[in-house]
Amino acid sequence: MSAAESITILIIDENQIRASILKDGLSEAGHTRIVVIDEMSNLLRKIVDADPDVIFIDLENPNRDVLEQMFMVSRTVRRPVAMFVDQSDSASIEAAIDAGVSAYVVDGLKKERVKSILDMTISRFNAFARLQAELDAAKQKLEDRKIIEKAKGILMQTRNLTEEQAYALLRKNAMDREIKISELARSLVTASGLLE
Amino acid sequence: MLIDASERFRKAGQKRGKEAKGAMNDTPVRRRQTTLRCGFIPLIDCAVPVVAKEMGFAAQENIDLQLVRETSWANIRDRVTVGHIEGAHMLAGMAIAANLGLGNVRSALAAPFSLGLNGNAITVSTSLYERMAAASDLTGAEGPMEMAQALAEVIAARKAAGDEPLTFGMVYPFSCHNYELRYWLAAAGIHPDQDVRIVVIPPPLMVEYLEGGFVDGFCVGEPWNSLAATAGAGRLIVANADLWRMGPEKVLGLRTDWIEREPEAVAALIRAMDRAARWADDPANRTELAALLSQPDYVGVDAKLVENILAGVLQRSPTEPPTETPNLVLFHRNAANFPWKSHALWIYSQMVRWGQVPDTPRNREIAAATYRPDLYRHALRDFQIAMPARNSKLEGSLREATPVGSESGTLYLGPDEFFDGRRFDPDRLDDYLASFDISRPFDPDAMAHFA
Numbered sequence: 232m233s234a235a236e237s238i239t240i241l242i243i244d245e246n247q248i249r250a251s252i253l254k255d256g257l258s259e260a261g262h263t264r265i266v267v268i269d270e271m272s273n274l275l276r277k278i279v280d281a282d283p284d285v286i287f288i289d290l291e292n293p294n295r296d297v298l299e300q301m302f303m304v305s306r307t308v309r310r311p312v313a314m315f316v317d318q319s320d321s322a323s324i325e326a327a328i329d330a331g332v333s334a335y336v337v338d339g340l341k342k343e344r345v346k347s348i349l350d351m352t353i354s355r356f357n358a359f360a361r362l363q364a365e366l367d368a369a370k371q372k373l374e375d376r377k378i379i380e381k382a383k384g385i386l387m388q389t390r391n392l393t394e395e396q397a398y399a400l401l402r403k404n405a406m407d408r409e410i411k412i413s414e415l416a417r418s419l420v421t422a423s424g425l426l427e
Numbered sequence: 428m429l430i431d432a433s434e435r436f437r438k439a440g441q442k443r444g445k446e447a448k449g450a451m452n453d454t455p456v457r458r459r460q461t462t463l464r465c466g467f468i469p470l471i472d473c474a475v476p477v478v479a480k481e482m483g484f485a486a487q488e489n490i491d492l493q494l495v496r497e498t499s500w501a502n503i504r505d506r507v508t509v510g511h512i513e514g515a516h517m518l519a520g521m522a523i524a525a526n527l528g529l530g531n532v533r534s535a536l537a538a539p540f541s542l543g544l545n546g547n548a549i550t551v552s553t554s555l556y557e558r559m560a561a562a563s564d565l566t567g568a569e570g571p572m573e574m575a576q577a578l579a580e581v582i583a584a585r586k587a588a589g590d591e592p593l594t595f596g597m598v599y600p601f602s603c604h605n606y607e608l609r610y611w612l613a614a615a616g617i618h619p620d621q622d623v624r625i626v627v628i629p630p631p632l633m634v635e636y637l638e639g640g641f642v643d644g645f646c647v648g649e650p651w652n653s654l655a656a657t658a659g660a661g662r663l664i665v666a667n668a669d670l671w672r673m674g675p676e677k678v679l680g681l682r683t684d685w686i687e688r689e690p691e692a693v694a695a696l697i698r699a700m701d702r703a704a705r706w707a708d709d710p711a712n713r714t715e716l717a718a719l720l721s722q723p724d725y726v727g728v729d730a731k732l733v734e735n736i737l738a739g740v741l742q743r744s745p746t747e748p749p750t751e752t753p754n755l756v757l758f759h760r761n762a763a764n765f766p767w768k769s770h771a772l773w774i775y776s777q778m779v780r781w782g783q784v785p786d787t788p789r790n791r792e793i794a795a796a797t798y799r800p801d802l803y804r805h806a807l808r809d810f811q812i813a814m815p816a817r818n819s820k821l822e823g824s825l826r827e828a829t830p831v832g833s834e835s836g837t838l839y840l841g842p843d844e845f846f847d848g849r850r851f852d853p854d855r856l857d858d859y860l861a862s863f864d865i866s867r868p869f870d871p872d873a874m875a876h877f878a
Binding site for chain 1: 498499500501502505506509511530532598599600625626627628629631632
């Protein structure tokens with residue numbers, strides 16, 4: 232059994248997509264014992280059953296406080312401790328918090344054994360954040376396009392313009408005001424709604 | 428609509444900032460702008476930092492106050508520790524625990540400003556309240572001691588019947604909620620570590636957990652008690668203002684390295700917080716403050732409910748008429764912002780009482796030194812602000828609001844009694860600790876990984 236295989240990793244993340252991206256990455260790296268919890272009910276029981284050596288939880292999860300107190304009082308789980316700047320590789324820990332994830336490691340587990348797992352988690356969390364940002368940008372672009380279409384329609388109708396003329400008018404006014412075309416279009420749509 | 432409201436506040440704030448600047452021409456405005464990233468958790472008592480930002484008090488002191496909303500106290504602790512934020516709306520006990528190296532983290536924090544007093548309450552599930560009422564003929568108007576005794580009756584009956592122990596929620600091991608809940612239970616002979624289970628639950632999930640039957644009661648800050656009570660999930664039985672009439676709660680916790688690097692900015696920040704606290708405590712601003720806090724970026728609950736809480740009006744259950752609790756939450760009056768060393772030491776006394784930290788002269792010193800009245804005094808010394816003459820007081824000795832010696836003007840302190848009549852003399856910590864029948868010895872094994 233290789234070193235990688237002998238570690239059980241628990242991922243607690245309500246975001247199933249992110250959790251599976253991380254799980255895939257860890258599997259590819261040779262880890263076979265990976266448990267994902269994406270539903271928070273009966274958390275302690277699930278942790279006891281998983282008996283993890285390393286736990287990752289996303290920072291948006293309000294259950295972090297619950298988790299830490301469980302570790303503190305429970306006699307049934309092996310006690311994992313939060314990884315911290317002063318006790319561990321500080322750059323990795325900072326990077327983890329930057330990426331939005333926090334790590335707990337069962338006492339006694341050597342830092343070096345966790346390092347690659349932690350680094351993998353950070354890179355996958357960051358990859359997910361980039362993916363999310365791209366998705367948000369794409370959504371925004373689509374919305375902007377829709378609102379510009381609507382504004383063009385209003386101008387074409389009320390000022391009797393062609394589509395090109397309407398767009399040119401929007402563009403020129405936006406440039407004069409130093410704002411985005413979509414912003415101007417949004418104001419126009421809102422204002423015309425008021426006039427109806 | 429919500430964006431409009433927020434925009435309106437921002438403009439009002441800017442206007443106020445300008446007006447205030449004009450009115451205070453004598454005060455030198457610092458040239459360089461300083462940024463402070465300040466974490467907060469959505470609770471009524473995040474009011475002071477929110478007001479400091481939104482009403483322009485921070486800007487007026489040339490502080491770019493960036494508020495960062497967080498979902499857990501652990502996040503606040505971690506972000507302060509790694510330096511993502513310089514300070515936070517923080518549980519008073521968190522700052523002390525960080526300096527003592529509890530909870531697996533040691534970071535140097537200081538509390539130069541208290542963000543208010545009180546604001547917590549204890550709520551039990553409707554079914555538990557019915558059992559308590561039946562067992563002890565409660566009318567609902569009973570004080571904390573009678574309520575605790577009624578709970579003790581139910582617990583004894585359950586034990587006799589072989590039922591599972593009741594479970595109570597609180598928000599964080601080093602929170603005043605934990606200490607208040609334990610103090611209250613123990614006063615009626617209920618051992619918090621043997622007769623009940625105590626678990627941590629994030630404030631926004633409290634109501635859900637109570638409704639779902641995962642907990643039988645909890646101690647949490649407002650508005651979460653009022654929300655549980657108005658939803659009919661529970662009966663609010665004790666406001667912490669009835670346990671200890673003026674108890675510490677949240678502080679402005681700052682990294683000490685930032686304090687050392689930016690002494691001028693710290694003073695400016697304290698002045699901004701002082702003005703924000705004054706504004707927040709003024710009944711004339713209640714409606715406006717409630718509207719501000721009710722925004723989704725802040726607490727995100729109904730404005731009318733927030734306004735009632737600010738006024739001390741509590742709906743204890745859906746069917747009973749609301750009651751008034753004076754001093755349910757204080758933002759400024761009665762020296763609410765002064766970082767009393769005796770508050771820090773009381774919190775420390777409870778850490779010791781419940782076995783979270785071994786009592787040593789060094790630990791006492793660390794706990795007391797976390798609170799920084801020197802910074803508070805220094806920042807506000809030229810502003811004709813009534814200032815207590817001492818840094819520590821005998822807690823629990825004032826039955827009524829009492830004028831006390833202050834460096835300028837009249838200052839009222841108290842009432843600050845504890846419901847069990849105890850007094851806390853920070854100079855006689857040993858006697859105080861010895862006076863409790865119920866406590867838990869420090870267990871180095873249980874706490875080893877936290878020390």
